[in-house]
Amino acid sequence: MKTTLLKSAATLAIVSGFMMPMAAMATPTTYTQASGQAITNNTTIVSDMVINDTGMIDGLTIELDIEHTWIGDLIIQLTGPDGFTTITLMDRPGAPSSTFGNSGDLVFGVPLIFDDAAATAAEAANGGGTYAPDGLLSTFIGSDLAGTWSLSISDNADADQGNLRSWSLNVDVTSVPEPEILALFGFGLIGMGALRRRRQS
Structure with a gap:
């Protein structure tokens, strides 16, 4: 026996x-936060996304549906659920001697995507497209998905304004x-x- x-x-x-x-096994999931926040001169907006699903992050990209008439005004950052880990996605590309002109516009329907594997650095951004962020999104790998993610966008000049329509996290999650x-x-x-x-x- x-x-x-x-x-x-x-x-x-x-x-x-x-x-x-x-x-x-890692499962790809997309979480989207509708925003509709105006991006006005010399201000910072913060959009929070609350995720209740649990799991460990195995990969991450971020997509913004955004418009702004001068991309060189913007600093965009992402803060994880711990409230402390923050990476810079883009820091005023081309500023202060931006030569983008109208080609630097971000428009409705043209996503701005940040992916560590992208061939073009965010500092070379001149509109919508896929760019490698200034900070590594892989910083969040191994951390818990659940909690409040915060996207901050600061406009650092006069004259040009815009709007954040929505943003999405595309996450590969390993269940615990x-x-x-x-x-x-x-x-x-x-x-x-x-x-x-x-x-x-």
Whole structure:
């Protein structure tokens, strides 16, 4: 009977070993926050996105639906749920000697995307497109998804204004194994160890 129980424990460890990787598979998810906030001269706006889903971040990009008539005015930053980790996505590209003119406009329907893997740096931005942010979005990898994410946009000059329509986080999330699975896995490992010792004796 004891041997049967030990064998069952070993089997449980093997099954749990398969269950845990399945529970830890990364799942791509998009979270969008509607904003509709005006970006006015020499002011900073903050748009908060509350995410209730749990999981560990495995990858992250961010997309803004934004308009502004002079991209060189803008500093854009993202703060994670811990309230302390902040990265700069873009810091007044081309300023103070911006030569973009009208080509520097951001317009409705043209997304501004930040992706660590992008070939063009944010400081070379001249409108909508995909750019590598000044700070690394990979800074957030391994942190918890749940909580309040904050996007801040500051306008640092006169004359030009704009609007933040919405913004989205595109996240690869690795789910955290349930405590019950961890307990089963631990029990199975104990059983395997006991079975091995029994066979050696």
